[in-house]
Amino acid sequence: MVDNLQGTVALITGASSGIGQASARRLAAAGASVAIVARRTERLEELADELRASGSTVLTVSADLTDADAATDAVERTVSKLGRLDTVVNAAGLMLNGPTAELTLDDWDRMIDINLRGLLHVSKVALPHLLAAAQQEPRKVADLVNISSVAGRFAAPGTAGYNATKFGVTAVSEALRQEYAKEHLRVSVVEPGRVDTELFDHREGSAEDFEAMFGKIEPLRASDIAEAVATIVTSPRRSAINEIVIRPTEQF
Template sequence: MPERLDGTVALVTGASSGIGEGAALALAEQGATVALAARRAERLEALASKIREGGGSVLTLTVDVTEEEQAREAVKRTVAEFGRLDTLVNNAGVMLLGPVVDAPVREWERMVQVNLLGLLYCAHAALPHLLSAAEDGPRRVADMVNVSSVAGRRARRGFGVYNATKHAVGAFSESLRQEVTGRHVRVSLVEPGAVETELFGHNRPEIQDLLSERYVGMERLQAGDIADAITYIVTRPRHVAINEMLIRPTEQEA
């Protein structure tokens, strides 16, 4: 049976849209107090209003997780405001696709900064608090959920550096899991397939056209589908850890 998250605090990065927004709403519905971290302050405030209307407690944090000090400050402010941190959802990410030959290297740098370094900065800052929550929290367990992608399992033409960042997230997550699981901090990897979010719109127009052709006629996942998965992971009993979850649209072959 799922366990509610009353008395716990969750920090969600990339919370201004898509999976992050969905996860924040879902965790708040389960009773968690939620800190929302992203760069777009207006989007965060709109989401915070929804959570407050539902009776939840929430904090908005205008943060660029690629800046280490900002990532650390987000964790620090969350703990200062609410006294603890039980759950970190590392969701912030970008997907900039295209051939390696003649690629804009700045796109590669951006993906490494957001998908990998931003996740690492947040993880490092949060870990002491997660370990503490696992020792004395209301559920005596804490969770770090790292949102990766099916691209973290399977390399595909045109996905090169995005593949590389998501494979790295998977390797980091498994290594960290082995390090802290004995102390009841659960590290989980969520790997969505094609989801209807803003990620596709970050690409150059010619890449967007190719993606539209690739997924034409496919019923993609919705952000809420992934939020449901994240909620399932963090509401398991203390003795149950969901290490990895791959979620694809039914019609997606690879």
């Protein structure tokens, strides 16, 4: 695998499972030092042991990113311990879909807190560090990659709260892209369809609701999304991949 992220540092949220975990593996394999962030400390340590055994430099940060102070600490610890910050992958997410009458306001609030507010907390405090890295060797470009969803492009019954958060992720990504493009901070959004992760375990019946809508299809793997993230981050400085929509082949 090409080691073209040597000398750079990546912070990945939601790294205890799914897309975040796969992205940490992929960016570490490309040569980046990685700060892996999530709430589940034991899982972070297991991933850290795995990556260190392969020769990667890893910092674990146990944090609830819905807390602005915790998000600030995660970013500042990364810069303090690893020396810089070139890449942020916001992969932490929560999906609580189902009939709107059965969902609670707390369900919606939790999705807003994790999917949108946590992403904003991390992005805001990371911006000055990313902008600084974009002016430095070895790459003279920095990346903020936000994991949204096809639910951030297309609304559907039973997904109103999730749609609201993921439309928000897609919108803030595009606004930041326009704001910082001239400073070589690339802001990208990845919008997956059905992926085989724990996301569908967050609310009982979510997988069945998806199958009722789309039928039984072969889902994407988290590693497929991580490969899309790596494509964005390892692109040459002159090339900005603004948006990737990636679905299972059978998903319409």
